[in-house]
Amino acid sequence: MSGNAAAYGGGGIHNFGSGARLPLTNSTVSGNAAAYGGGGIVNRSTDPSLTLSRSLVSGNTVPTTAEVSVTSRSSFTATFTLLGHKGLTTAAALAGFTPDPSDIVATSDGNKPTALTDILDTTLRDNGGPTLTLNLVAGSPAIDAAGATCGLTTDQRGAPRPVDGNGVAGCDIGAVEFGSVPSLLALPLPIAEGRHVQGKSRRVSQPKRARNVEIKGRCLIRRHARKQRDEPGKRECPGGSRPHI
Numbered sequence: 556m557s558g559n560a561a562a563y564g565g566g567g568i569h570n571f572g573s574g575a576r577l578p579l580t581n582s583t584v585s586g587n588a589a590a591y592g593g594g595g596i597v598n599r600s601t602d603p604s605l606t607l608s609r610s611l612v613s614g615n616t617v618p619t620t621a622e623v624s625v626t627s628r629s630s631f632t633a634t635f636t637l638l639g640h641k642g643l644t645t646a647a648a649l650a651g652f653t654p655d656p657s658d659i660v661a662t663s664d665g666n667k668p669t670a671l672t673d674i675l676d677t678t679l680r681d682n683g684g685p686t687l688t689l690n691l692v693a694g695s696p697a698i699d700a701a702g703a704t705c706g707l708t709t710d711q712r713g714a715p716r717p718v719d720g721n722g723v724a725g726c727d728i729g730a731v732e733f734g735s736v737p738s739l740l741a742l743p744l745p746i747a748e749g750r751h752v753q754g755k756s757r758r759v760s761q762p763k764r765a766r767n768v769e770i771k772g773r774c775l776i777r778r779h780a781r782k783q784r785d786e787p788g789k790r791e792c793p794g795g796s797r798p799h800i
């Protein structure tokens with residue numbers, strides 16, 4: 556999730572109100588902006604629930620409150636998630652919740668202060684796969700930090716995960732498995748007279764012409780569906796000529 560802007564709060568995600576249930580797993584939220592709270596994520600009002608797992612939320616901007624903003628009556632948890640960067644204090648990155656011990660808090664006073672550019676490449680690029688992605692960079696604390704058994708076999712690009720990125724095999728935090736290469740099956744293939752739909756191809760059918768319609772010269776002849784083919788039909792010609800039976 557990147558490049559979005561909100562006139563109020565929640566530049567990337569605004570999870571609002573009773574019944575809002577958002578589990579966000581192995582996702583990257585970066586490069587979003589909001590005018591008020593939650594440059595990356597806001598979770599607010601009564602009884603919304605947002606569960607972050609193995610996700611990366613860093614590099615989102617907001618002039619007030621925090622990059623991730625959670626109000627008191629909402630439910631919010633984050634595990635194996637990377638939050639913030641060294642350019643922010645924890646207070647400027649997180650508001651309304653306490654990070655889990657499994658989280659990486661990359662803020663200046665967090666448990667692993669790290670510059671934003673040492674966490675990920677902040678430019679959406681073609682890193683393989685069907686969509687642009689925000690890749691990690693070498694040495695990122697997100698590499699191999701989501702646990703050895705993340706329950707996934709591929710990343711957003713269709714590249715295998717987990718792969719070893721730092722000597723200790725494990726899934727990476729976020730949408731991209733660093734150093735992994737998408738298989739050819741995950742690449743969009745140009746299909747003649749077809750349309751690519753999320754990694755699969757689907758033939759686009761031609762418009763069907765009604766069986767009781769015939770084109771004669773420049774005129775369209777419509778027959779009643781129950782009438783025989785050789786009976787006269789309603790003739791419609793271009794140029795405003797009056798149809799006749």
Ligand SMILES: [Ca+2]
Nearest residue numbers: 699718725727
């Ligand atoms: Ca890895």
